Amino acid sequence: xxxxxxxxxxxxxxxxxxxxxxxxxxxxxxxxxxxxxxxxxxxxxxxxxxxxxxxxxxxxxxxxxxxxxxxxxxxxxxxxxxxxxxxxxxxxxxxxxxxxxxxxxxxxxxxxxxxxxxxxxxxxxxxxxxxxxxxxxxxxxxxxxxxxxxxxxxxxxxxxxxxxxxxxxxxxxxxxxxxxxxxxxxxxxxxxxxxxxxxxxxxxxxxxxxxxxxxxxxxxxxxxxxxxxxxxxxxxxxxxxxxxxxxxxxxxxxxxxxxxxxxxxxxxxxxxxxxxxxxxxxxxxxxxxxxxxxxxxxxxxxxxxxxxxxxxxxxxxxxxxxxxxxxxxxxxxxxxxxxxxxxxxxxxxxxxxxxxxxxxxxxxxxxxxxxxxxxxxxxxxxxxxxxxxxxxxxxxxxxxxxxxxxxxxxxxxxxxxxxxxxxxxxxxxxxxxxxxxxxxxx
Ligand code: DOR
Numbered sequence: 001x002x003x004x005x006x007x008x009x010x011x012x013x014x015x016x017x018x019x020x021x022x023x024x025x026x027x028x029x030x031x032x033x034x035x036x037x038x039x040x041x042x043x044x045x046x047x048x049x050x051x052x053x054x055x056x057x058x059x060x061x062x063x064x065x066x067x068x069x070x071x072x073x074x075x076x077x078x079x080x081x082x083x084x085x086x087x088x089x090x091x092x093x094x095x096x097x098x099x100x101x102x103x104x105x106x107x108x109x110x111x112x113x114x115x116x117x118x119x120x121x122x123x124x125x126x127x128x129x130x131x132x133x134x135x136x137x138x139x140x141x142x143x144x145x146x147x148x149x150x151x152x153x154x155x156x157x158x159x160x161x162x163x164x165x166x167x168x169x170x171x172x173x174x175x176x177x178x179x180x181x182x183x184x185x186x187x188x189x190x191x192x193x194x195x196x197x198x199x200x201x202x203x204x205x206x207x208x209x210x211x212x213x214x215x216x217x218x219x220x221x222x223x224x225x226x227x228x229x230x231x232x233x234x235x236x237x238x239x240x241x242x243x244x245x246x247x248x249x250x251x252x253x254x255x256x257x258x259x260x261x262x263x264x265x266x267x268x269x270x271x272x273x274x275x276x277x278x279x280x281x282x283x284x285x286x287x288x289x290x291x292x293x294x295x296x297x298x299x300x301x302x303x304x305x306x307x308x309x310x311x312x313x314x315x316x317x318x319x320x321x322x323x324x325x326x327x328x329x330x331x332x333x334x335x336x337x338x339x340x341x342x343x344x345x346x347x348x349x350x351x352x353x354x355x356x357x358x359x360x361x362x363x364x365x366x367x368x369x370x371x372x373x374x375x376x377x378x379x380x381x382x383x384x385x386x387x388x389x390x391x392x393x394x395x396x397x398x399x400x401x402x403x404x405x406x407x408x409x410x411x412x413x414x415x416x417x418x419x420x421x422x423x424x425x426x427x428x429x430x431x432x433x434x435x436x437x438x439x440x441x442x
Pocket of ligand 1: 063155277278307323325
């Protein structure tokens with residue numbers, strides 16, 4: 001009789017073909033699909049009757065602030081927030097202090113994460129005007145998920161928008177190039193809007209739709225010329241969506257739960273600077289445009305852009321308050337909230353948080369199929385849960401979604417076959433591992 005490490009019996013698995021009852025087993029960190037007739041034995045058996053089983057969720061955009069800004073977050077607190085929210089893998093951004101712009105800096109993050117991270121991890125290398133030789137190495141580093149370029153300045157000092165440098169990077173590197181797309185020259189020209197503002201409502205006026213659209217048009221044109229597909233992060237406007245829909249062969253597209261859920265001016269009325277992020281939350285017609293994009297297949301992944309800042313920092317008042325809001329613990333709950341509202345199906349949630357991220361980044365994850373990594377999230381769709389500030393594990397201790405409810409209590413978060421969260425109880429051992437890129441299917 002074959003002995004497994006873990007058996008999960010009786011649950012409804014979310015497969016790409018649709019939800020299906022299927023028993024799963026785990027051995028040496030990999031998934032086995034069980035034939036009902038098999039003789040079952042395991043160190044641990046989970047009865048998942050009546051539960052939904054998702055492939056472990058992948059958050060493709062987080063800022064965990066280590067090294068350098070660990071008063072806001074670190075790899076321990078960020079990964080705790082992740083697993084409590086059902087996220088088993090996160091891809092982390094390079095705007096730490098110092099920024100992650102060399103192989104050495106990536107290796108340092110990986111070494112820290114190995115001892116501190118509850119979830120699996122990948123780190124982006126930041127693109128600068130000077131680090132092409134380092135960027136060329138990115139694709140061969142286990143635990144490096146790609147290159148990130150800030151075309152407009154945001155938190156930190158990473159910035160690169162000069163055409164010749166972009167061309168150099170596009171032509172001489174391989175793998176994912178993820179872009180923060182805002183037009184730096186326009187941001188600088190329009191800075192008086194920000195400087196004279198007395199409320200966060202002006203944030204979306206300073207960083208207006210034109211600022212995002214002109215940058216996105218320009219960078220896609222460069223990508224086209226270089227025959228290089230790029231990944232455009234956190235798209236916020238219907239205008240960009242219309243443009244990107246015409247250019248899907250040149251790009252993949254991310255949106256965030258906050259841009260799908262909040263809109264201006266209500267979000268600024270209610271949350272003030274806590275709703276301030278880059279690129280900004282815009283009016284409801286843009287939010288509707290993003291939903292349309294999901295339905296039309298323009299969007300490939302949803303990422304949280306988890307960007308924690310402390311309440312003290314946010315309370316400094318606009319424009320001194322930093323941009324960004326936390327989200328890694330609420331990305332899945334908020335999408336489940338939208339399932340309850342009839343805006344998304346369960347299968348679409350898995351598409352944007354599991355199937356597509358795994359394919360886009362080339363991970364052996366995101367599917368409850370034979371031989372895939374045993375990252376698994378088990379939820380009880382019959383239980384209603386309220387999102388509360390006090391339940392947030394992020395060091396920042398707040399969420400823009402305080403008071404939202406969703407159906408789908410997270411019962412287990414399983415990382416590489418190890419139960420990391422069991423009904424809110426978190427394992428002491430850190431099971432997070434660096435991602436490996438196999439083959440990208442986008
Ligand atoms: O609002 C944002 N905050 N947008 C970004 O691009 C960066 C992030 C941060 O790191 O705070």
